[in-house]
Amino acid sequence: MPEPALPAADSPAPPDASPAATPLRAAAVPQGRASRLLHLGRAVGELAAGAAAEGLGRLARGERPALADIVFTPANARRLAERLSQMRGAVMKLGQLLSMDGEGVLPPAFAALLAGLRDQAHAMPATQLDAVLSQAWGADWHQRFRRFSFQPIASASIGQVHRAETHDGRVLALKIQHPGVRESIASDVANLALLARTPGLLPAGLDLTELLDRVRQQLLRETDYVAEAAATTAYREALGDDPVLWVPAVHADHSSARILATDFVAGVPVDRLADNGSQPQRDAAATALARLAAHELFTMQLVQTDPNFGNYLVDVDGGRIALLDFGAAQAIAPQRVQQLRDLGRALRASDADAVRQAALALGYIGASEPPAQADGVLAMLMAAGEPLRQAGPYDFGASDLFRRMVDQGQAQFFDQGFSRTPPADLLLLQRKFIGTFLLCARLRARVDLAAVFAPHL
Template identity: 30%
Template structure:
């Protein structure tokens, strides 16, 4: 097996039993407790006032937490990916640093652990069918890692290998992660952690079904037959099992401002993604719901997007589709009172709100209406909407959103929309949103 790699990772055996994984988190809590106590005692002897929060969030504690959670991967990595979308408006810089580092793991399974999994799934003579197989992964997944390989007289593959026994440990890992983060007081009290934990567990369980993901890819491939700018990998069924997913290898780079795209290309890319999301909701009624931008690759030869990772998908119910159609219609009126009446009617807003909350809602709606109507292109980088949902305002806004009353597919779609909005802001996109939505609304009405 070839050992070249595109991304630097450190081979480290993946803890596969519940006992191993629990021991790691127990040791972490002990280290955090000792380090925090030691720092506070040191401050007292130096004549300083002991500060628990400052000692808790010391560089050593942050390093220990990140290292342990990265070794466990799975739940911690997915939690980091989910929460990182909101981290810039919810967390302190120290917590944002932890969350950001959890998005990817610096560790990978060592060759002997990989070979054991491949032997079990492909049989011990599998290597004779390959021209090359890189033992170091070129990409990380929350519950596995992806390797580049080349079949003899066959295509180049991206082989996603699931961590051993990961499905059996997901629920326990989520309980452990919840206990660890709550006990250590790393998360602010205002943060609705349970909401993220529940979504995280549901997504991980779905993503562990590689056979289902293979079917999702095939399904999505059929949807995209007539799309010039979008493509998905081809599943290689002969080398796919419930623990391994083999697909055609795709060249490309992850989305970022540093992709050196022109402003025009960035804006075209955003328009393609908006069109795709609308089609997912109203045409496919099937949405790839993971908002992690690593699930999209940008082809170097132009604005062509490769969609990856279909472990977390949801069917869109007719009720949710109709709800979005109604939201689109009322939103396009650009009438604050009509929009508020609709939100009250559908239960998105409570019948009674205090003055501060009511003013915040009015500000958000008025700002959106003004910015959409004022210019042909919506300027994501300079939109005042994002200023209105900074930390303090967001706390108030979260209190009135009835998350438990919303359907699961609606919640997942909203998270994808939020992820897109923050991405569009980060690359300073300017697109004619109102024009796009009006055109799409007329198409829906004529069907």
């Protein structure tokens, strides 16, 4: 479909002046802790009510449904996605994580509806957008551009993206932060902490204080676009020239604390290849991103820890992949890199004693850990190393590895509980690697992970 014409910048247009293929809905961001707690409470209440109604209906038909069957329904997914889409901010960010981690675990209809949270959240109304841009650049902000699209290309938890063309011919992607999102982070995290204390929701004795504090710090970093601009440039320089992967350049003259301007990138999110790409295309994309994850950790020691599939845009014809969104870029200490290298070597060798020693050094288990809990964590780590132990391509499309790990993790969580959460920096790294391997599974790709990691181990 040809791209729609963009409105002239010297005549601010209504939000439908430049419609996208699927126009995003507009809604103001709810602000204030009480208001956001009300929305969060409604989301939880609607989920519970939907599950209760589904369960009663099935019982009336003589069925005996499992809990997951009545919670993870399309109707519940629509309600949850709608509520989180309106909230945006830290709470919606968790919904995005659920949508990605649910690939291959949640029912397909549930995961697909939540996947819209990645780039199809409610957008700001045109008046609110104009106010944000006026605050950043003044009331005559539109004179900066020859063309500006009021219809966003995408909208997610923290901001939305607009296409603009400068008078000197540069075509930009402008990531514009939703108003009030940064200010709502502390209240969102406090509300989540309150929800986490609901009796029976989490294992007794599990303390999420450090983890939630790290989430708060991370989200504050992700809403600092000056810091993200610097991180993007540093990552771009560290990556260097790559035949497949590249990072769009930052345009500092159109960036600010709440607006980030980069080169405009044409392409599709990489997970779209699952439906439209050939096997060689899927294999090539997955291999490139697995290679990137290993290169980030062991060579660059700078990891983009948000593996949202929408952060990888593929040029389907040329095969190049643009890397986006570096608000979650994290520098890794050399000692941590060596500890993870030791773990990788132990997993590759299937050396149980070395895996235990590496897990102790990393903090996945403690010296006084109850044996059942420690053994459960070590078993999950050993399972995660399965692709490293296979010579030749690992067929993620045919593998049930993630299902086995989820089943094992759920059994561990509910039967034995966890006496600790892993160190917060490791949780972010886990998200990067789990997200990369989930993408491999989503693409049904065949990737030689042993060869990808061999130079680093």
